[in-house]
Amino acid sequence: MARAQQRSNFTGTVTRVEEGSDGTIAHFRFAAGARTKWHSHERGQIILVEQGVARTQIKGGPVIELNAGDIIYAPPGVVHWHGAAPDKECIQYNVTRGSVMWLDEVSEKDYTAAPKK
Numbered sequence: 001m002a003r004a005q006q007r008s009n010f011t012g013t014v015t016r017v018e019e020g021s022d023g024t025i026a027h028f029r030f031a032a033g034a035r036t037k038w039h040s041h042e043r044g045q046i047i048l049v050e051q052g053v054a055r056t057q058i059k060g061g062p063v064i065e066l067n068a069g070d071i072i073y074a075p076p077g078v079v080h081w082h083g084a085a086p087d088k089e090c091i092q093y094n095v096t097r098g099s100v101m102w103l104d105e106v107s108e109k110d111y112t113a114a115p116k117k
Helices: 002-007
Strands: 026-028 040-041 045-058 063-067 071-074 078-084 091-096 100-102
Touching: 040 078, 063 071, 078 091
Parallel strands: none
Antiparallel strands: 026 091, 040 100, 045 063, 045 071, 045 078, 045 091
């Protein structure tokens, strides 16, 4: 019965992916100025900003400012950080797959760089 109900919610061929689908969902409130250390995810990370103003940066790239409703993806193995803007808090949903490799703290110079417009 449950299978028939699931199929009735879709049009076309839809198959649930079971292998390698494990993921972790975290819900964080970052105070103004708070952020992660540099890190990477074995199989990537989705960052969804639920409230406030967030910032993120891929190592070597520009700082990107995100607002409520914005979503960004850090591909597998890509070193990045994310957190709140210097003067505004944010709430984020983070969906992570695989292990996390934690690295150094983000410097004030990197964190306070003018965000890409």
